[in-house]
Amino acid sequence: MLRCSDDSYYIGITNDMERRIGEHREGRDPKCYTFRRRPVECVYSTRFQDVRDAISWEKHLKKWSRKKKEALINGEYERLPELAGRRVRYTRKSVSP
Numbered sequence: 227m228l229r230c231s232d233d234s235y236y237i238g239i240t241n242d243m244e245r246r247i248g249e250h251r252e253g254r255d256p257k258c259y260t261f262r263r264r265p266v267e268c269v270y271s272t273r274f275q276d277v278r279d280a281i282s283w284e285k286h287l288k289k290w291s292r293k294k295k296e297a298l299i300n301g302e303y304e305r306l307p308e309l310a311g312r313r314v315r316y317t318r319k320s321v322s323p
Contacts (some may be wrong), residue, residue: 227270227287227299230263235295237287239280243271269299
């Protein structure tokens with residue numbers, strides 16, 4: 227997980243972390259989320275033996291709230307259950323004239 231210069235987080239997977247972080251820092255791909263948000267800093271990483279597990283974890287983390295991601299980054303694992311509550315989503319109801 228990278229923290230971008232705009233304080234947003236980028237989550238991705240790679241089989242070569244040093245190379246991939248270097249690519250993000252150098253801005254090799256103008257279409258990449260991090261391109262206009264450099265510099266970036268790696269704030270969390272973990273390793274998996276199976277790429278399918280890595281992809282699953284990536285998708286899982288992308289759904290987390292910012293507070294939950296920050297608890298993970300800060301090693302505040304005891305806070306994760308309390309932050310796991312469902313987020314309330316508000317939907318706009320249509321109004322008939």
